[in-house]
Amino acid sequence: MFYLCTSIFIPNLVEKETIYILAIESSCDDTSAAVLRNDKVISNVVSTQKIHEEYGGVVPELASRAHQQNIVPVVHQALLRANIDKKQLSAIAFTRGPGLMGSLLVGTSFAKSLALGLDIPLIDVNHMQAHILAHFIAEEKNTKPEFPFLAMTISGGHTQIVRVNDFFDMEILGETLDDAVGEAFDKSAKILGLPYPGGPLVDKFAQLGNPKKFPFPKPKVDGLNFSFSGLKTSILYFIQRETKTNPNFKEENLNDICASIQYTIINILMDKLKKAVKETGIRRVAIGGGVSANSGIRSALKNAEKKYGWSTYIPKFEYCTDNAAMIGIVGYHKYKQKAFASQDITAKARYIIQ
Ligand code: KG4
Ligand code: ZN
Numbered sequence: 001m002f003y004l005c006t007s008i009f010i011p012n013l014v015e016k017e018t019i020y021i022l023a024i025e026s027s028c029d030d031t032s033a034a035v036l037r038n039d040k041v042i043s044n045v046v047s048t049q050k051i052h053e054e055y056g057g058v059v060p061e062l063a064s065r066a067h068q069q070n071i072v073p074v075v076h077q078a079l080l081r082a083n084i085d086k087k088q089l090s091a092i093a094f095t096r097g098p099g100l101m102g103s104l105l106v107g108t109s110f111a112k113s114l115a116l117g118l119d120i121p122l123i124d125v126n127h128m129q130a131h132i133l134a135h136f137i138a139e140e141k142n143t144k145p146e147f148p149f150l151a152m153t154i155s156g157g158h159t160q161i162v163r164v165n166d167f168f169d170m171e172i173l174g175e176t177l178d179d180a181v182g183e184a185f186d187k188s189a190k191i192l193g194l195p196y197p198g199g200p201l202v203d204k205f206a207q208l209g210n211p212k213k214f215p216f217p218k219p220k221v222d223g224l225n226f227s228f229s230g231l232k233t234s235i236l237y238f239i240q241r242e243t244k245t246n247p248n249f250k251e252e253n254l255n256d257i258c259a260s261i262q263y264t265i266i267n268i269l270m271d272k273l274k275k276a277v278k279e280t281g282i283r284r285v286a287i288g289g290g291v292s293a294n295s296g297i298r299s300a301l302k303n304a305e306k307k308y309g310w311s312t313y314i315p316k317f318e319y320c321t322d323n324a325a326m327i328g329i330v331g332y333h334k335y336k337q338k339a340f341a342s343q344d345i346t347a348k349a350r351y352i353i354q
């Protein structure tokens with residue numbers, strides 16, 4: 001069950017009809033702030049740090065410094081676009097973890113100070129739980145999953161299959177033993193000479209190529225766990241081998257290579273999802289996290305509705321990659337449960353969902 005702080009700080013708490021949550025996300029390389037009116041998003045501002053592109057991956061120290069520069073203007077923009085004043089806010093929700101410590105500390109310290117200054121409650125949010133609960137953001141065409149459902153979180157830092165019994169009752173059924181699926185996309189892209197983050201580019205080129213041109217091996221991993229490091233190595237050796245005989249191999253076959261990599265990754269994910277559905281008997285399947293923006297996984301899930309009779313839940317693009325709106329929806333549900341954090345709360349780089 002979810003941990004509720006005992007030494008809570010509930011200043012001026014009155015039952016209000018309308019709850020305004022200001023949410024802050026700073027776990028990796030996106031600084032984001034959102035305002036929610038109850039379960040509706042009224043603003044969601046994301047500032048993606050470009051500085052990491054030239055290094056081929058996120059540099060933690062630079063990420064932390066960029067968050068420090070971005071956080072005030074991003075929060076200001078979110079309030080401006082929501083057209084509300086700070087004084088109307090009911091609570092501040094922030095990402096406590098998991099993520100990069102230096103990045104998390106910026107959002108955590110900012111949220112704590114603002115909550116203290118405004119004399120309103122503070123709500124800590126688990127980032128991975130937020131990727132899952134993003135499905136509960138009120139949207140016109142959105143059907144929310146009924147409990148229990150299966151959620152596959154696929155991001156740059158995580159790959160998990162989670163049984164979601166209730167908002168704050170989640171059980172991890174399987175996870176990656178090494179690289180996350182987003183890393184598999186990004187590292188493959190790097191081998192192909194594509195800039196960071198390569199996932200969206202692999203997706204773009206894959207849509208123009210033949211997915212069966214270059215077969216890559218699928219790992220044999222027990223249960224519902226995943227492994228992606230072997231795939232990365234086999235892609236590396238394959239490219240090195242082919243480039244020896246044809247130095248332009250990568251450039252000449254980019255679309256087919258990307259399509260084949262994406263096809264293999266999607267098959268690995270879908271095999272495990274099918275196994276999870278079989279083992280649990282739960283046919284409601286949701287995805288969340290940056291890789292759920294991928295066209296291959298989105299169409300594989302849609303096909304599974306017809307093929308296997310599943311009900312599937314795919315987030316809107318803006319709620320796939322890191323954003324504060326998903327932090328806000330968790331904030332809203334915790335607010336209703338009065339699950340507030342105390343001012344002595346700290347960020348948590350490793351933070352397992354429960
Ligand atoms: O959830 P997210 O924004 O950050 C983390 O919590 O890690 O996920 C970022 C990851 C990156 O690895 C990025 O390459 C991947 O999501 N990604 C994609 C696509 N869009 C983002 N991977 C494959 N296809 C995409 N369209
Ligand atoms: Zn994420």
